Amino acid sequence: MLNYRTPAxxxxxxxxxxxxxxxxxxxxxxxxxxxxxAEGFHFVVYLYLGAKHMVTGYDHILFLFGVIFxxxxxxxxxxxxxxxALGHSITLIAxxxxxxxxxxxxxxxxxxxxxxxxxxxxxGGFERLFGVKANNRSAVFIFGLxxxxxxxxxxxxxxxxxxxxxxxxxxxxxxxxxGQLLALMYLLLLLKLIQRFTSTTMVGISINFxxxxxxxxxxxxxxxxxxxx
Amino acid sequence: MSTPQPSxxxxxxxxxxxxxxxxxxxxxxLIVLPAEKGEDPTGFGALTGVDKLSEPEVVDEIPLVLAPxxxxxxxxxxxxxxxxxxxxxxxxxxxxxxxxxxxxxxxQHEQHYKGQLIEIKIDTDEQVEYKALMEEGDxxxxxxxxxxxxxxxxxxxxxxxxxxxFTRYAEGExxxxxxxxxxxxxxxxxxxxxxxxxxxxxxQLGVSGYYDEIIEIDMKAEAE
Numbered sequence: 001m002l003n004y005r006t007p008a009x010x011x012x013x014x015x016x017x018x019x020x021x022x023x024x025x026x027x028x029x030x031x032x033x034x035x036x037x038a039e040g041f042h043f044v045v046y047l048y049l050g051a052k053h054m055v056t057g058y059d060h061i062l063f064l065f066g067v068i069f070x071x072x073x074x075x076x077x078x079x080x081x082x083x084x085a086l087g088h089s090i091t092l093i094a095x096x097x098x099x100x101x102x103x104x105x106x107x108x109x110x111x112x113x114x115x116x117x118x119x120x121x122x123x124g125g126f127e128r129l130f131g132v133k134a135n136n137r138s139a140v141f142i143f144g145l146x147x148x149x150x151x152x153x154x155x156x157x158x159x160x161x162x163x164x165x166x167x168x169x170x171x172x173x174x175x176x177x178x179g180q181l182l183a184l185m186y187l188l189l190l191l192k193l194i195q196r197f198t199s200t201t202m203v204g205i206s207i208n209f210x211x212x213x214x215x216x217x218x219x220x221x222x223x224x225x226x227x228x229x
Numbered sequence: 230m231s232t233p234q235p236s237x238x239x240x241x242x243x244x245x246x247x248x249x250x251x252x253x254x255x256x257x258x259l260i261v262l263p264a265e266k267g268e269d270p271t272g273f274g275a276l277t278g279v280d281k282l283s284e285p286e287v288v289d290e291i292p293l294v295l296a297p298x299x300x301x302x303x304x305x306x307x308x309x310x311x312x313x314x315x316x317x318x319x320x321x322x323x324x325x326x327x328x329x330x331x332x333x334x335x336x337q338h339e340q341h342y343k344g345q346l347i348e349i350k351i352d353t354d355e356q357v358e359y360k361a362l363m364e365e366g367d368x369x370x371x372x373x374x375x376x377x378x379x380x381x382x383x384x385x386x387x388x389x390x391x392x393x394x395f396t397r398y399a400e401g402e403x404x405x406x407x408x409x410x411x412x413x414x415x416x417x418x419x420x421x422x423x424x425x426x427x428x429x430x431x432x433q434l435g436v437s438g439y440y441d442e443i444i445e446i447d448m449k450a451e452a453e
Contacts, residue, residue, distance in 0.1 A: 119249075120246060123235055123237055123242060123245065124236055124237060125242045128236075128239055129239060201234075201236075205245075208235075209248075212245070212246070212249040213252045213253045215249075216249055216253020218253075219253070220253060220258065221257040221261050221262060224258070224270070225266065
């Protein structure tokens with residue numbers, strides 16, 4: 001049952017999502033210029049850029065929110081987030097070092113699909129429609145691989161200097177994890193807040209429906225960019 | 230710390246998936262794409278004005294470099310790396326690079342450069358001549374493109390001295406040319422075209438750079 005506070009909470013969530021969406025995703029203009037010109041090892045710079053990418057990366061955050069939405073305790077949250085981090089670290093580092101070039105729109109579209117997948121799974125969709133409970137751990141790990149590939153393509157758009165590449169990459173990756181933890185803290189707080197005001201299944205359905213809608217918007221947007229590029 | 234996981238019917242699930250898809254794709258196509266990229270597949274962006282958000286900031290009164298090519302987005306331009314000029318670098322006693330003094334390499338003007346795109350129709354067997362009035366050492370980028378072959382004579386006359394003296398940059402037959410001039414002296418620099426196509430021809434002439442004005446030489450008066 002919806003109570004009178006629900007609309008306020010949903011509005012707050014929507015505002016949060018919009019605020020996250022306003023700041024440009026990817027590595028923005030001035031940052032890109034710096035990275036193009038910089039040579040050698042810049043620990044704090046790459047750390048900051050990694051964290052910023054994660055905190056402002058609404059596609060990663062939507063996915064993360066979907067992942068933790070129905071987790072029952074902090075230990076499970078830590079497990080899933082670690083699996084996600086392991087997945088994206090592997091492809092981020094391997095992608096840049098092996099100079100793998102994947103179309104950025106396709107990757108971002110897949111990331112959008114991961115958001116749809118997770119929200120639909122939260123609604124119990126796969127169990128009901130296909131009679132199978134998706135293996136959540138491997139799903140989170142595999143989508144983590146795709147998210148990392150997305151991070152790698154964005155770093156590769158810049159001409160990174162060979163000098164200090166590996167150390168810079170590790171700094172960026174560390175930054176990504178810090179940013180993810182920061183985002184996670186806000187998301188957990190938000191979840192707590194939602195549950196404090198209302199603990200009905202209707203709210204869960206509404207929010208996951210919104211996440212799913214966001215996933216479709218991301219996917220459609222990226223695919224149309226791919227076809228027009 | 231968990232709300233109970235929902236148990237929806239197949240019908241509800243399929244419905245929520247379809248509605249989410251409709252809303253999500255609609256949002257992307259109607260608003261996000263026009264606002265972010267200026268692509269407006271539905272026309273809704275133009276209707277509501279959100280497509281204006283993606284237009285690059287326009288600075289008034291600055292002529293564009295006229296070029297017959299697709300513009301690149303400013304995002305791409307960020308990734309073009311310009312190598313520093315290594316030749317002719319002058320350093321002071323501290324090893325710091327000093328400004329060029331050589332006017333052949335760099336010249337700063339008080340005014341912004343100009344640009345013009347001129348469409349010229351030339352009748353069968355007719356001849357026309359267009360000239361840019363330039364100061365010595367100034368730079369002009371140009372292109373011209375015709376829809377049929379023309380005879381062209383790309384040349385310059387000096388402001389002073391013998392009026393019959395001229396410098397020929399290039400001549401020949403063709404449908405287009407593009408390039409740049411650094412004016413070897415103050416005077417008229419430009420193009421003579423003779424229509425040898427046997428039918429009327431249209432030429433697009435684009436210029437951009439430092440010049441006073443583009444003039445058309447009256448060929449009938451010249452002939453008399």
